[in-house]
Amino acid sequence: MTYAIGVDIGGTKVQFAIINRQGSIVKRHLVPTEADKGPEQLLEKVEAGIDRMIAAIGQSEHIEGIGIGSAGQIRYSDGSVWYAGETLPGWSGTPIKERIAERFPYPVTVDNDVNVIAIAEKRYGAAQQMEHFVCLALGTGIGGAVMAAGQLERGVFGGAGELGHVSVDMNGPACDCGNQGCIEQYASGTGIARIGREVIQQAAAPIAWEPNAKAIIAAWLQGDAAATQVMELVIQALGTAIAGYIHSFNPEGILIGGSVSQAGERFFEALDQEVTARTSPVMRAACRIVPALLGPDAGVIGAAAQVWHHPSWK
Amino acid sequence: MTYAIGVDIGGTKVQFAIINRQGSIVKRHLVPTEADKGPEQLLEKVEAGIDRMIAAIGQSEHIEGIGIGSAGQIRYSDGSVWYAGETLPGWSGTPIKERIAERFPYPVTVDNDVNVIAIAEKRYGAAQQMEHFVCLALGTGIGGAVMAAGQLERGVFGGAGELGHVSVDMNGPACDCGNQGCIEQYASGTGIARIGREVIQQAAAPIAWEPNAKAIIAAWLQGDAAATQVMELVIQALGTAIAGYIHSFNPEGILIGGSVSQAGERFFEALDQEVTARTSPVMRAACRIVPALLGPDAGVIGAAAQVWHHPSWK
Structure with a gap:
């Protein structure tokens, strides 16, 4: 049999897995990231x-x-970290690929954590029939990845697909990136909590x-009025952002994963309506909004799957 | 010598040109579109x-x-019009490529009017050194085109790059596309006029x-306070939209053309500052905002240049 090793480096945990060509995990391992201990300990953890x-x-x-997927912006050309920010302090500039390739006698591929989710969903999940799609991970923040003609969009250094930093209100709440009203301020876990606090105050x-x-999502699903107020704003904002992605990328599908997407069917129904109202009909007709299928394992599966699909894995 | 024939089909005029390989126009011709007379007369005009x-x-x-560039969304696979809307009534569905290829003994290529502008700017204009860039045409409406790794982004049917329909205010003015606060409602000629009317009323x-x-632009350049109020909102909105494009596409450049961009240096300086304030520094540092170079001829030059650069013209 042939196997690939996948590593998913996130802000709180590092996941390891062995997968087979069918995308099944045959062995897994998980350790805390302990990001505050710096990049050298993290590299050693990855090696171990x-x-x-x-x-x-x-x-x-x-x-x-x-195959390695890492939080932050990855310079695809050499598998180093272009920019990681506060999620992984000191991680910016780390030559992940060089370091791991030095230590092990196997080919090494490194990409952004959401890009590898898109690879997993394309290969084994909800996007198997799609050549053009957008992947949104609604977690603590919002990560994005875009596949066009079966290839990941990377941009000039690998930063393309930072879809959490598309604004839906130029006068909205300030975002770390410098902009105001970024969709991350509304439809991430942090964003929903922020709106929740505002509703409580008022x-x-x-x-x-x-x-x-x-x-908040649990209360919304049970019909709580104040939670409904929160979620209506979340869905309005996310629908506006998705309408923009559809007009920008003309995708066949918008895949939505991450903890927020576990709000389930009612969330997807409401979002579907909001997007339909905000998108030109010909563009909307070509695009389905669907849940990502692979859940929390998508990152480590996609990280490993790079091995078979690099650089063009159609 | 070798020549290409270019045709640029817009809502008000149809431009024809013969260009050489250096992108110089050696002969040109212009007729009114008379869009209200329907698609058959327009095809006959193009043939003539x-x-x-x-x-x-x-x-x-x-x-x-x-090579033909046409307003509307062009289905790239067969060179037919996917959707044209009110700019060219009845034009949706027209098999431009099939019809023109039947009549003339030359290869025919058809694309969207802003995509061909991007081709012209890449080949002969401001984007000659760029592999990843976004092209914005700020005219009556706002058209967009995106080039990634030297190739035009098309999406599933050729509708990608409808960048005028990215919202910067989910509660903003209603747009034809169904959304609210699309950047076209602020930074197009029509959008600037709309804001101007609001300022006059108040x-x-x-x-x-x-x-x-x-x-309004002329008055702004002379320091008129009310015109400044209009243009500050225009620049705030456009800066917000461009920040979103930079986070989405990670481009090396944003090229801005069209009549509004003729506001000149002060417009570009103010826009530059606004975008810098709203974009994460690593993404911003990789991207320049520059005027398109080829002006009103870009469409017909790019239409013709397709001939030499189809489908991959790196």
């Missing part, structure tokens, strides 16, 4: 995790390569939920 | 204009092909300019 995966694969089996009656996305 | 260009080229010269003192983009 890969060692563990290699040891778990029988010596008679074939390892095709190592409420005349006591509010039955804590201002976090999970609680 | 091409006849005229062919007659103007000496019989000993070589015609490489015919003004306490008499206003010295008519509510059209040309007059």
Whole structure:
């Protein structure tokens, strides 16, 4: 059998997996990132995790390569970190690919964490029939990836697809990126919590939920009026952003994953309507809005799948 | 010598030109579109204009092909009109390429009018050194085109790059596309005039300019306070939209053409500042905002240049 090793480096945890060509995980491992301990300890953790995966694969089996997905903007040409920000302090500039390739006798591929999710969904998930799609990960922040004609959009250094930093209100709340009203300020977990706190502050009656996305979504699904107020704004904002992506990319599909998308069917129905109202009919007719299929494993599966699909994996 | 024939089909006029490989126009012709007379008369006009260009080229010269740029969304696969809307009534569905290829013994290529501007700017204009750029045409409406890794982004049917329909205010003025606050409602000629009318309505003192983009821009450049109020909103909105394009596409350049861009250096300086304030520094540092170079001839030059650069013209 032939296997690939995948590594998904996030702000709170690092996931390792061995996958087969069918995209099934045959072995996995998880460690905390401990991002505050700096890049050298993180690289050592990644190396130790890969060692563990290699040891778990029988010596008679074939390892095709190592694929890594990392938070931050990855310079695709050399697999180094262009910019990682506060999620992974000190990670900017780290030559991930060079370092890992030095240590292991296998081909190494490195890409952005949301780009590899798009690879996983294209290969094994909701986008198997799509050549043109947008992938949104609604988690703590909002990550994006864009596939056009079966290829990931990278832009000049690999920063394309930062779709959380598209504004839907030029006078809206300030975002870390410098802009105002970025969709990340509304439809991420952090954004939903922010709107929740505002609703609580302005409420005349006591509010039955804590201002976090999970609680707000649960209350919304049970018909709570104040939570509905929050979620209507979230859906309005996200519908506006998605209408913009559809006009920009003319995709066949918008895939939505991440914790917020677990709000489920009612969330997707409301979003569908909002997008339809805000998009020119010919563009809208060509595009479906669908849940990502692979869930929390998408990152590590896609990281590994790069090995078989680099640089053109149609 | 080798020549190409270019045709630029717009809502008010159809331009024809013969260009050489250096992108110089050696002969040109212009007729009114008379869009209200319907698609058949327009096709006949296009044929007659091409006849005229062919007659103007000496019989000993070589015609490489015919390139057409048309308003509306063009289905790139067969060169037909996917959707044209009110600019060219009845034009949707017209099989431009099939019809013209039937009539003339030359290869025919058809694309969207802003895509061909991007081709012209890449080949002969401001984007000669760029592989990744966004082209904005600020005219009556706002047209867009995106080039990534030296190739035009087309999306699933050829509708990608409708950048005028990216919203910067989800509660903003209604747009034809169904959305609210599309950048076309602010930074097109029509959008500037709309804001101008609002400023006039709310003004306490008499206003010295008519509510059209040309007059408002002229007054702004002379320091008129009310015109400054209009243009500050225009630049704020356009800066917000461009920040979104930079985060989405990670381009090396944003090229801005069209009548509004003739506001000149002060417009570009103010826009530059606005975009810098609204874009994450690493993405901003990679991207220059520059005027398109080829002006009103870009469409017909790019239409013709397709002939030499189809489908991959790196």
